[in-house]
Amino acid sequence: MRVRPKDPWPRRTVDWLVKNLFSSWFNTLLTLVSLWVIYFTVTRVWRWATETAVWAVIPANFQLFLVGVYPRDQLWRFHVILGVFAVLTALSVAAALNRDFGRKAMRWLVTPWLLFLPGSMFLLWGLPGSETLPHVQTSSWGGLTLTLVLAAVGIAGSLPIGILLALGRRSSLPVISVFSTFFIETVRGTPLVAIIFMAHLMVPIFLPGVTIDRVIRAMIGLTLFTSAYMAENVRGGLQSIPKGQYEAAQALGMSPALTMILVILPQALRSVLPSIVGQFISLFKDTSLVAIIGLMDLLGIARSITANPAWAGLQAETFLFIAIIYWIFCFALSYGSRRLERMLGLERPS
Structure with a gap:
């Protein structure tokens, strides 16, 4: 039996548009109205974001957004937590994308993820009376x-x-x-x-x-x-x-x-x-x-x-x-x- 070759992608794209967006006069009207609303909204938002908005508030307060009023000399704790989180996330993503070793790798990553939360809490909290890892009140x-x-x-x-x-x-x-x-x-x-x-x-x-x-x-x-x-x-x-x-x-x-x-x-x-x-x-x-x-x-x-x-x-x-x-x-x-x-x-x- 002879298999019919697929149509080129421009033809398939046009067929999909006609079938889903312009199949009737009512769908055509809805499509045109939706396109106008999207165009109107996107252009107004883009104009506000590029011409009117003052984005200086974000970089000036970026550290506040991230850690609040956490002591500045102890921010290395946050950097350590962020680094460990990035490594675990990268390993998890790599394991999820690898079909051959994904399941086995996921089993090895369960324990580090389970220990990540209590370890992070301990690092943020610190030890009362310690000079190396001083206690930081949660109010900070x-x-x-x-x-x-x-x-x-x-x-x-x-x-x-x-x-x-x-x-x-x-x-x-x-x-x-x-x-x-x-x-x-x-x-x-x-x-x-x-x-x-x-x-x-x-x-x-x-x-x-x-x-x-x-x-x-x-x-x-x-x-x-x-x-x-x-x-x-x-x-x-x-x-x-x-x-x-x-x-x-x-x-x-x-x-x-x-x-x-x-x-x-x-x-x-x-x-x-x-x-x-x-x-x-x-x-x-x-x-x-x-x-x-x-x-x-x-x-x-x-x-x-x-x-x-x-x-x-x-x-x-x-x-x-x-x-x-x-x-x-x-x-x-x-x-x-x-x-x-x-x-x-x-x-x-x-």
Whole structure:
């Protein structure tokens, strides 16, 4: 049978345009209107960015955006953390792109990534009484560094807590099931702003005589809030597992605990991976709410800069810059999620 050769790419491009954008008079009208709106918006934004905007506010305060008021003589800690993060990211990307050794390399990289967060926290915190690594109060943490720390701690804490809550809600023990359900529904029915305020004001009440830092209280609020939503995502994955998986594990003589850990949970987490990453992205953006309790995260730094009379009237440039930063990190999480889905075979062919 003779195979028909493919048309040249200009012909295929024209066919695609006609089929998708100009297939009828209504689609043609929508296409032309959309092109006009895009042209109008892009030209106005470009003209503002190149002729009207004053971008001097960004380089003048770039260090504030990154680390806040962290002691300048201790910025080497931030550089070390950034270097380690860059190396781990480069190795992870290389492993993801290498089909032959990717999976093996990923296993070796799990431990460094797990140690990266506590190691970074220790380096930023320091040691009380040490001259080489002096203790730095969290009140000096700020900018993008604080935002990333809050997001990383929330992600690392909310996933295991969410898994336990999801299992607890499905438990046959009434006490555990009722407690898990009550916690999940109460937290999901409360705005994050209220949760952050409650963590900020009520944690010291429940722990009298114990001084808890404001950053730690914000971490607790963000972690508890996200864990409730994470529990529902995990529960949805657990409900998607067919009953035959449980029966097969029982036929192999596996205990209920081993069945859940080795058979059910891996499949459940795999099936709800997009929802989990979406929750992580939402958590990263929600960290901006800690500015209401006085923490100088990325948004708090931006607000303090625009309140400075020297930079008055430059709110658009400042907030557009931090919006781009948020978008870069959220896009990186989304792209990493798609790559992981492709490696796990979750992406369906279109």
